[in-house]
Structures are given as C-alpha cells and as structure tokens.
Amino acid sequence: MSPSFAYLCLGLSVIWCFLHFLIYILLVRNRPALYGERKILLYHCGSAFACSFVALALLIAFRCEQRSAMIAAGITAIHGIYSISFLELWSLAQGSYSIRILMGVQGSSGIGRHELHRCFFAIGEAKRTNRISSLSRAGLIVSDGEFWKLTLLGCLAVAGLRVLRFVPRQIDSG
C-alpha cells in the first residue's frame, strides 16, 4: 500500500464522518420520527459498521501487505472518536441529571438545599424507576417482589464496573 493511498483512506473516513454529521443536521434532527436514544445510536452504529466494513474490504481487495492493520484501525478509530463524542454530547444535553439541577438552580435566585432536594426528588424517582425497568428488561437484575438480585449477566457487569471504578478510584455519586 502506497502512503498516498493510505492517506486517501484516512481522509475518506474523515469525509465520511463529516457527511454523516451533515445528513444529521439537514435531515435527521428535524424529523421527530427519527428522534430518540435508540434511533440515534442505530444511526451511528450502522455508519460505524459500514465504515469499518468498507475499510477492511478495500484494504484486503487491494492486497495490502504493510500498514493494512494500522490503517484499518485508524479508519475505525476516526469514526469511533466522532461517534462517541456525538453520542455523549447528545445524551448529556438530552437529560443529564446534574445539568438539570444546575439549570434549576440558575432559574431561581439562590435556592436552599432542602428545597432543591424537594424539587429534584421527583425527577430522581422517575429516573430510578425508568432505569430499574431498563435493567430488568436487559436481563441484568430480577425481582421476586420482595428481593432484588443480580443475574449472572448483572454480576459480570458489576465486576466490570468495579474494575472501571477502581482504576481512577471513583466514588459513588448517585
């Protein structure tokens, strides 16, 4: 593989991401039917899979011997950076609990702790109920009515979460 072809592949993946973003701006965001966490996730996953598949297919078809793995990984990484940044900002802007609390505090001219707790109690409860049903549906937790338990999948997820919390020594933040 020549360096110019490798640069072309990397450049095309940047253009791909730019076009994907442009389509979102012009078409997707203005259609309420395409609004929703799952739909946006699918929109990005589909593009990421297509980008990776095209990259690998091109590299193999052109009988690339050197550089191929690194360039294919680079193409996928460019899409990864774009998609993770986009989805993180999208979901934070949609309903981050901390941002909602800050917006609530800004809306008032100074608010007491107890009053703030009272205001955001309902949102916290709604979020908790919503997440419990999502975790149940995903098969991570089960309840017999009186007792909540983790499934095997849930135990694995908790083990992963504990490792991720251990590395930067994170504390429980609700």
Next chain:
Amino acid sequence: MPDYGYSVSFRGKLIRVDMATLQTVFLSLWIAVFTHAISCRLCSPQNSVSRFLFVGSTVGGCFALYLYFALGPAPEVFAALMVYAACCELYIFLFTLASYSISANILVAISTDGMPSKEFDRFYNGDLMAAKRIERLVAVGLMEDSGTVLTPTAKARRLIRLFARLRAFFRHPPFTDV
C-alpha cells in the same frame, strides 16, 4: 523501529500486521491509564476527567514525537494517533459511565448478594440521588453553598449556556419539570 510484525493468510493473500505501531499504541495507553490511577490516589479523585485529559495528552504528545522520529511523516503515525485518541476517549466514557451513571449505581448498590426491595428503596431513592449530585456539584466547583442557599458559579453558568445551545442544536424538547 524494530519489526515485530507478523503475517496472516486471508483467502490466499498474505496480510502483514504491523505489531510495532500497535504495541506502541497500547503501551502508551497503559502508561496513561496507570499514571492517571496513580495521580487519582495521590490527590483527590474529583476532576478525574480533566486529570486524565492532562495525562492522556502529555503521553499522547510523547507518543506522537516517538512515532514521528521512528517512522517519519508516514500515514501509520496519523492512524496510530487516532487509535490512541479513540482508546482514551473510550476510557473516559467508560469510567465516567461506571461512576456517574444511574444504572451503574443501581447495579453496584444491589451488588452480588442482592437487596430487599424495601431496603433498596430506602438506600437508593430520589432524595438521596439528588443529595449526592448536589454534593458533587459543590465539590467540583459548579455550585456555591453559602450555608443557606445554593448558587451556580461562573463556570456553571458557562456550562449551562453551552448545554442550552446543545439542546437547541440537537432539537431536544424543553424540560417541563424544572
């Protein structure tokens, strides 16, 4: 750079996997994560994201210089930096998800031994969730607690303006319950 590559056969075609560059990417990532872990233990774990941004970009800068001197202006250098940046972003996403996501906190609260529903409601309720978030917002300098009232800081006001613009950009419906 020494040649640590190996070849794999795919449909009769020989594909070379450049291990030296890939190994350097993962070694740099490991150094960044390890340094981040050490720094979080030496100081307060608050602001761990900005701390990782500093550590990750410093290691990334050294990594870029090393690759440039080893390979010159080759496309692999750009590709390797993209892989490193994507891994760093994924790491930040994962550890913030593990620490601040409500679902992750519920899973950890239930833990492996399980939890009676009543105890769970007492241990993990809307009031406690709000209290923990408020504590954290005060700790990271986004809210000021004067003892009687809570007010957003200048940094928080900038953040709120940014998110208001983002909400408009993404066409999110307005909050009806704040």
